[in-house]
Amino acid sequence: MKILVCISHVPDTTSKINFTDGDTKFDTNGVQFVINPNDEFGLTRAMWFKEKQGATVHVINVGGPETEPTLRKALAIGADEAIRINTPATDGFSVAKQLANVAKEGAYDLIIGGRESIDYNGGMVPGMLAKLIGANFVNTCIGLEVEGDKATAIREIDGGKETLKTSLPLVVGGQKGIVEESDLRIPNMRGIMQARKKPLNVKEPVEANSETNTVSFEKPAPKGSIKLVDNVDELISLLHNEAKVI
Amino acid sequence: MILVYTESEEGKIKKIALEAVSYAKGIADQMGTTVTAVSINADDTAELGKYGASKVLEVSDDKLKKFNGEAYADVIGQAAKNEDAKVIVLSSSANSKFLSPTLAVNLEAGFVPNVFSLPESTSPFKVKHNVFTNKAFASTEIKTDIKIIGLGKNTYGLKENETAATSEAFSPNLDAHDFDMEIVSVDKATDKVTIADAEIVVSGGRGLKGPENWGMIEDLAATLGAATACSKPVSDMDWRPHSEHVGQTGKPVAANLYIAIGISGAIQHLAGINASKVKVVINNDPEAPFFKAADYGIVGDAFEIVPKLTEKLKEFKAQNA
Numbered sequence: 331m332k333i334l335v336c337i338s339h340v341p342d343t344t345s346k347i348n349f350t351d352g353d354t355k356f357d358t359n360g361v362q363f364v365i366n367p368n369d370e371f372g373l374t375r376a377m378w379f380k381e382k383q384g385a386t387v388h389v390i391n392v393g394g395p396e397t398e399p400t401l402r403k404a405l406a407i408g409a410d411e412a413i414r415i416n417t418p419a420t421d422g423f424s425v426a427k428q429l430a431n432v433a434k435e436g437a438y439d440l441i442i443g444g445r446e447s448i449d450y451n452g453g454m455v456p457g458m459l460a461k462l463i464g465a466n467f468v469n470t471c472i473g474l475e476v477e478g479d480k481a482t483a484i485r486e487i488d489g490g491k492e493t494l495k496t497s498l499p500l501v502v503g504g505q506k507g508i509v510e511e512s513d514l515r516i517p518n519m520r521g522i523m524q525a526r527k528k529p530l531n532v533k534e535p536v537e538a539n540s541e542t543n544t545v546s547f548e549k550p551a552p553k554g555s556i557k558l559v560d561n562v563d564e565l566i567s568l569l570h571n572e573a574k575v576i
Numbered sequence: 577m578i579l580v581y582t583e584s585e586e587g588k589i590k591k592i593a594l595e596a597v598s599y600a601k602g603i604a605d606q607m608g609t610t611v612t613a614v615s616i617n618a619d620d621t622a623e624l625g626k627y628g629a630s631k632v633l634e635v636s637d638d639k640l641k642k643f644n645g646e647a648y649a650d651v652i653g654q655a656a657k658n659e660d661a662k663v664i665v666l667s668s669s670a671n672s673k674f675l676s677p678t679l680a681v682n683l684e685a686g687f688v689p690n691v692f693s694l695p696e697s698t699s700p701f702k703v704k705h706n707v708f709t710n711k712a713f714a715s716t717e718i719k720t721d722i723k724i725i726g727l728g729k730n731t732y733g734l735k736e737n738e739t740a741a742t743s744e745a746f747s748p749n750l751d752a753h754d755f756d757m758e759i760v761s762v763d764k765a766t767d768k769v770t771i772a773d774a775e776i777v778v779s780g781g782r783g784l785k786g787p788e789n790w791g792m793i794e795d796l797a798a799t800l801g802a803a804t805a806c807s808k809p810v811s812d813m814d815w816r817p818h819s820e821h822v823g824q825t826g827k828p829v830a831a832n833l834y835i836a837i838g839i840s841g842a843i844q845h846l847a848g849i850n851a852s853k854v855k856v857v858i859n860n861d862p863e864a865p866f867f868k869a870a871d872y873g874i875v876g877d878a879f880e881i882v883p884k885l886t887e888k889l890k891e892f893k894a895q896n897a
C-alpha cells in the first residue's frame with residue numbers, strides 16, 4: 331500500500347496572531363511552526379500501516395523552502411520520503427490541484443490529510459483533492475482500517491459517529507481519534523539522524539488557478555472586562571436580564 | 577438567484593437551516609434577487625418561506641435516506657445548475673462541511689467557510705470569515721462565477737422575512753458512483769443535545785478532579801437544556817468521550833452561552849470557544865486566564881457553586897415557566 335500524508339505547516343497553537351504589510355500578511359516574526367495537529371494524527375496512523383501492513387509512507391507539502399523543517403520532522407517521525415511542491419499556498423483549491431497532480435503520478439492507494447488546517451481553517455483541501463482525482467472521501471475520520479482494496483472508516487458526525495465501508499483509492503480528512511493523543515510520537519535522536527538522509531524531493535508546481543484571494547486580516551476588538559459576581563442568584567439575574575441568554 | 581441547502585434530520589428542518597435561509601435572503605436583497613431552497617427528504621418545508629425562501633425544491637428519494645457526501649453534493653450541484661444559482665449558502669454542520677469541497681469542485685466554484693456576516697460587497701464579491709480558529713478575521717474575495725459560502729453557526733441569527741414560497745419536486749440524476757460508500761452503522765445518542773446544535777454548553781475541566789464528579793455537570797446541563805463539553809486533558813485521560821473535547825484541536829463552540837467550570841482558559845481552549853456570545857467562568861483561582869476572556873465569573877470552589885447554581889436555576893425555571 332502506498333500512502334501519501336498531506337502536511338500543512340502551521341503556527342504552533344500558542345502563537346500570538348499578528349499581521350504585517352498593512353494587515354495583508356500573517357506576521358511570522360517569532361512564530362514557531364509545526365505539523366498541523368490534525369495531520370500529525372493522520373501521519374501517526376500512516377506509521378501504524380507502515381509497521382503493521384508494510385505500507386510505504388510519503389509526506390507532502392505545498393509551500394516555500396521555509397516548510398522543510400516541518401517535513402523533516404515528519405521524516406523523523408518515520409515517513410519514508412518527503413515531497414515539497416515549490417510554490418506558496420495561495421488558496422485551498424490551488425493547493426488541492428498541486429496535490430492532485432502528485433497524487434495521480436504516484437498512484438497512491440490512500441491519502442491522509444487533516445479535517446482542517448488550524449491557520450486558515452479551510453477544511454477543504456482533502457475533499458477537493460478527492461474529487462479532482464476521482465477517489466472516495468471520508469471527512470472527520472476518527473478510525474481507519476484497510477484490507478486489500480477495501481477500507482472501513484469511522485467518521486464523526488454531529489452527536490455521534492458513523493461507520494462506512496468504501497474502497498481505495500481513498501482520501502480522508504483525519505483528526506484526533508484516528509489515533510489517540512497518547513499514540514503521537516516525539517521524534518527520537520535516531521529518527522532525527524535518519525531523517526537527514528531521507529529524500530526530500532522538491533517539485534516545481536503545475537499551472538493552477540486560485541479561486542479566492544484573501545485581501546486583508548483583522549484582529550478582534552479587545553474584550554471588555556469581566557463582571558465578577560459573588561453569588562449564584564446574581565449570576566442568574568445577570569444572565570437573564572442583562573445577557574438575555576436564559 | 578441564491579441557492580440555500582436546508583438540512584433536515586429525521587425529516588425535520590434544522591434550526592441552522594433556517595439561519596442559512598435568513599442569511600441567503602440577506603444576500604438576495606443585496607443583489608436584488610430571490611432565494612431558492614433545496615431540501616432532501618424533509619417532511620414539511622413550509623417554514624422556509626417564513627425566513628425568506630420564495631421557492632423550495634423538494635427532493636425525496638429513499639436512496640438519500642442516509643447522508644452521503646458525493647450524492648448530496650450532486651443533488652445540490654444539479655439544483656444550482658438548473659436554477660442558475662450564482663451564490664450557494666451552506667451551514668457549518670459536519671455534513672455540510674463534508675460536502676462543500678466536493679460541490680466546489682463540481683461547480684468550479686470558489687468556497688469560503690466560517691463566514692459570519694453579509695458580504696462586504698457583492699461586486700467584487702467579498703466576505704468576512706473567521707481564521708486562526710477565531711483568533712482573527714479575514715476578508716476574502718471569491719473570484720469565480722459561482723460562489724459558495726459556509727455560514728458559521730450562530731453568527732447571523734434567525735431573521736423572519738415572510739415570503740410566499742412555492743414548492744416543487746426536484747428529481748436529480750444519481751448514478752452508481754454516487755453510492756461508492758456504504759454506511760454500515762450509525763451510533764448516535766438521540767437523547768442528548770449535541771455541541772453542534774446547542775444554544776448553551778456546560779463544560780468541565782481538570783479542576784473537577786475526576787470522571788466521578790461529572791454528575792453535577794450533567795445536572796446543570798440538563799437543567800439548562802445544554803450540551804456537555806470538556807477541555808482536552810479531560811478527554812485525553814478518558815474522563816469524558818473525545819466527542820466532548822472542545823477547543824482549537826477539538827470541536828468549535830459557537831453557543832449563546834458557554835459555562836466553563838474548572839477550566840484554566842489556555843489559549844488553545846479559548847480559541848475554540850471564543851465564538852460563543854456570552855462566557856461564564858467558575859474557577860477557584862482568580863488568576864486563571866479564563867477570567868480575562870469571560871463576560872461573567874465567580875471565583876470559588878466548583879463543588880460548592882455548581883450544585884447551588886443548578887438548584888437556583890431550577891427555581892428560576894419554575895418561576896419563569
Ligand SMILES: Cc1cc2nc3c(=O)[nH]c(=O)nc-3n(C[C@H](O)[C@H](O)[C@H](O)COP(=O)(O)OP(=O)(O)OC[C@H]3O[C@@H](n4cnc5c(N)ncnc54)[C@H](O)[C@@H]3O)c2cc1C
Nearest residue numbers: 781782783807808823824825826838839840845860861878
Ligand atoms: C497542540 C495543542 C493543542 C491543544 N488543543 C486544545 C484544545 O483544543 N482544547 C483544550 O481544552 N485544550 C487544548 N490544549 C491544552 C491546553 O493547553 C491546556 O492544557 C488545557 O486546556 C487545560 O485544561 P484544563 O483547563 O481543564 O486544565 P488545567 O489547566 O489543569 O486547569 C484546571 C483549572 O481548574 C481550576 N480548579 C481546580 N480546582 C477547582 C475547584 N475545586 N473549583 C473550581 N476550579 C478549580 C484551577 O484553578 C485551574 O484553572 C492543547 C495543547 C496543545 C499543546
Ligand SMILES: Nc1ncnc2c1ncn2[C@@H]1O[C@H](COP(=O)(O)O)[C@@H](O)[C@H]1O
Nearest residue numbers: 336391392443444446447452453454455
Ligand atoms: N499547503 C499544503 N500542503 C499540503 N497539504 C495541505 C496544505 N494545506 C492544506 N493541506 C492539507 O489539507 C488539510 C486541510 O487543510 P485546509 O483545507 O487548508 O483546512 C490539512 O490538514 C492538510 O492535510
